[in-house]
Amino acid sequence: xxxxxxxxxxxxxxxxxxxxxxxxxxxxxxxxxxxxxxxxxxxxxxxxxxxxxxxxxxxxxxxxxxxxxxxxxxxxxxxxxxxxxxxxxxxxxxxxxxxxxxxxxxxxxxxxxxxxxxxxxxxxxxxxxxxxxxxxxxxxxxxxxxxxxxxxxxxxxxxxxxxxxxxxxxxxxxxxxxxxxxxxxxxxxxxxxxxxxxxxxxxxxxxxxxxxxxxxxxxxxxxxxxxxxxxxxxxxxxxxxxxxxxxxxxxxxxxxxxxxxxxxxxxxxxxxxxxxxxxxxxxxxxxxxxxxxxxxxxxxxxxxxxxxxxxxxxxxxxxxxxxxxxxxxxxxxxxxxxxxxxxxxxxxxxxxxxxxxxx
Numbered sequence: 479x480x481x482x483x484x485x486x487x488x489x490x491x492x493x494x495x496x497x498x499x500x501x502x503x504x505x506x507x508x509x510x511x512x513x514x515x516x517x518x519x520x521x522x523x524x525x526x527x528x529x530x531x532x533x534x535x536x537x538x539x540x541x542x543x544x545x546x547x548x549x550x551x552x553x554x555x556x557x558x559x560x561x562x563x564x565x566x567x568x569x570x571x572x573x574x575x576x577x578x579x580x581x582x583x584x585x586x587x588x589x590x591x592x593x594x595x596x597x598x599x600x601x602x603x604x605x606x607x608x609x610x611x612x613x614x615x616x617x618x619x620x621x622x623x624x625x626x627x628x629x630x631x632x633x634x635x636x637x638x639x640x641x642x643x644x645x646x647x648x649x650x651x652x653x654x655x656x657x658x659x660x661x662x663x664x665x666x667x668x669x670x671x672x673x674x675x676x677x678x679x680x681x682x683x684x685x686x687x688x689x690x691x692x693x694x695x696x697x698x699x700x701x702x703x704x705x706x707x708x709x710x711x712x713x714x715x716x717x718x719x720x721x722x723x724x725x726x727x728x729x730x731x732x733x734x735x736x737x738x739x740x741x742x743x744x745x746x747x748x749x750x751x752x753x754x755x756x757x758x759x760x761x762x763x764x765x766x767x768x769x770x771x772x773x774x775x776x777x778x779x780x781x782x783x784x785x786x787x788x789x790x791x792x793x794x795x796x797x798x799x800x801x802x803x804x805x806x807x808x809x810x811x812x813x814x815x816x817x818x819x820x821x822x823x824x825x826x827x828x829x830x831x832x833x834x835x836x837x
Contacts, residue, residue: 479823482547484791485606491694501679504712505550506636507516510522512541512544512648513541513543514542514784514785514788515543515785515786516542516544516545516564516565516566516785516789516792517543517545517546517547517563517564517565517569518546518547518554518563518565518566518638518774519543519545519546519547519548519549519557519558519566519584519585519589520544520547520548520549520550520551520553520554520555520557520566520568520569520775520831521548521550521552521554521557521567521569521772522548522549522550522653522654522690522691523569523570523654523655523691523709523772524567524569524592524628524772524809525546525548525591525807526711526807527590527803527804527807528546528567529546530803530807531800532545532546532795533645534545534799534800534803535652535792535795535796535800539791539792540790541786542791542792544788544792545562549649550576550652550653550678551567551568551569551570551652551653551654551657551678552652552653552678552679553571554566554568554577554775555568555576555729555775557669558582558584558733558775558776558777559576559579559580559582559584561581561777563777564782564785564789565719565774565776565779565789566774566775566776566777567772567773567774567775568654568773568775569592569653569654569655569657569658569770569771569772569773570654570657570677570678570706570770571586571754571755571756571773572584572754572775573588578661580776580777581775582779583690583754583777583779584775584776584777585752585775585776585778585796585823585827586713586752586753586754586773586774586775586818586823586824587753587773587774587775587776587793587820587823587824588753588772588797588812589769589771589772589773589774589796589797589800589810589812590743590771590772590801590804590810590811590812591739591742591769591772591802591809591810591811591812592658592709592710592711592738592769592770592772592810593709593710593733593734593737593738593740593766593768593769593810594655594658594659594707594708594709594710594770595653595660595708595709595710595713595721595733596609596614596705596707596720596721596768597695597698597700597704597705597706597707597708597713597718597719597720597721598638598698598704598705598718598719598721599698599699599700599702599703599704599705599718600625600627600639600640600702600703600719601639601702602640603637603638603639604675605636606719606721606722606732606767607630607634607635607636607719607721607722608632608633608639608695608723608724608730608795609630609633609720609721609722609723610629610720610723610724611662611663611667611724612666612667613627613629613630613633613665614663614666614672614723615663615666615667615669616684617631617644617646618646618648618663618670618682618684618685618806619667619669619670619673619674619683619684619704619803620646620683620684622644623641623643623644623824624641624643624657625639625640625641625642625644626640626641626642626705627640627684630778633724633730633808636810638683638835640703640812641809642674642702642707644703644705645686645703645704645705646684646685646686646704647687647688647694647697647698647701647704647705647706647707648685648686648687648688648694648706648707649688649689649690649694649707650688650689650693651675651679651687651689651690652678652679652680653679653690653691654678654770654772655691655708655709656678656679657676657677657678658705658758658768658769658770659768660674660675660676660677661676661756661758661770662687662758662768663676663769664676664717664757665759666767670792673803676783676809678806681710688789691708691709691789692712692778694706694707694708694712695708695716695718696713698718699716705783707768710733710734710738710808711807711808711809714808715808717798720732720733721765722787723766723768724767725759725760725762725763725765725766725767726759726760726761726765726767727761727762727765728764729763729764731764731765731766731767732766733766733768734762734766735762735805735808735809735810735811737757737765737769738766738769739762739768739810739811739812739813740764740765740766741757741759741760741762741766741767741769742757742760742769742771742810742812742813742816743762743763743813743815744757744760744761744762745761745764745814746813746815749791749816749819753773753816753819753820754770754781756770757769757770757771758770760788761771764810767832769810771812771816772797773775774793774836776789776793776818776827777827778826778827779828779829779830780828780829780834781825782829783829783834784828786827786829786834787829787834788808788829789827790824790834791835793824794821794824795836797812797817797820797821798817
């Protein structure tokens with residue numbers, strides 16, 4: 479009887495121990511191979527493309543959950559600085575002061591390029607408009623108030639312009655789009671630089687404000703004789719005309735994916751090591767002058783190895799496979815020279831001194 483009881487207890491012990499091992503093994507597999515959540519936030523401009531990237535990337539990396547809140551460049555910088563997200567997004571490079579305020583070294587990884595366009599609503603004009611930098615600055619400074627002004631008509635011979643008051647529309651919220659536009663104006667107009675300057679949010683001398691690219695686009699579309707600035711994709715999707723802008727080389731250039739990439743290519747050899755660069759008013763003959771990179775912001779030293787590994791793997795994919803999707807979503811891909819520079823930044827990201835990107 480005792481022997482039978484002992485055998486029974488051994489069988490029960492073995493069964494319980496086996497279940498225990500199975501649970502431990504399953505938990506270990508889950509911790510090593512389970513879902514990794516990586517959270518980002520920032521610029522609204524690249525949001526449509528980033529959503530496409532996340533969806534496509536997840537098809538071959540089903541355990542990686544990438545999410546991105548479209549809250550604006552300023553919000554992205556604030557959240558990556560406070561480490562409330564794993565990566566940020568910004569069309570405006572962080573300033574030296576902002577980088578100094580961060581608790582660690584933040585890297586700028588360029589992803590794609592965008593163009594800020596001058597869009598307008600002139601029902602009586604069917605010809606594509608051409609604008610000089612002086613005309614653009616004068617309009618947004620409130621000094622040029624009529625569409626028939628000589629500063630506009632001189633660049634558009636043969637076009638009958640209405641003697642109507644120009645309704646100026648700008649962003650009311652802080653944004654990377656505004657930074658790019660005001661950075662351009664600060665380079666081409668001393669008057670603008672002295673009175674307004676560049677920034678994600680400025681004191682506008684003229685006009686009324688609307689929130690977001692969507693707000694400005696909608697207001698221009700519904701207001702005859704109006705003018706505003708938006709990202710290229712918003713003008714194209716809403717079938718609004720865009721002006722060709724006279725660039726630094728003296729050529730009127732229409733905003734397009736090719737002319738935006740040309741702007742980046744013309745300054746790629748002079749990019750600083752940290753890749754924080756302005757490409758507005760670029761010198762290339764074919765360069766569209768109001769263009770900009772958009773960046774992913776990430777800490778060089780990652781706090782979480784699994785999240786860090788998932789992030790660098792995605793960024794490597796983005797600047798290679800992801801670039802192939804850019805044109806289809808009306809974004810300009812990075813020039814090859816810039817991709818090489820971005821590769822070096824991604825390779826430099828580490829966890830406890832160990833590179834996270836496996837070669």
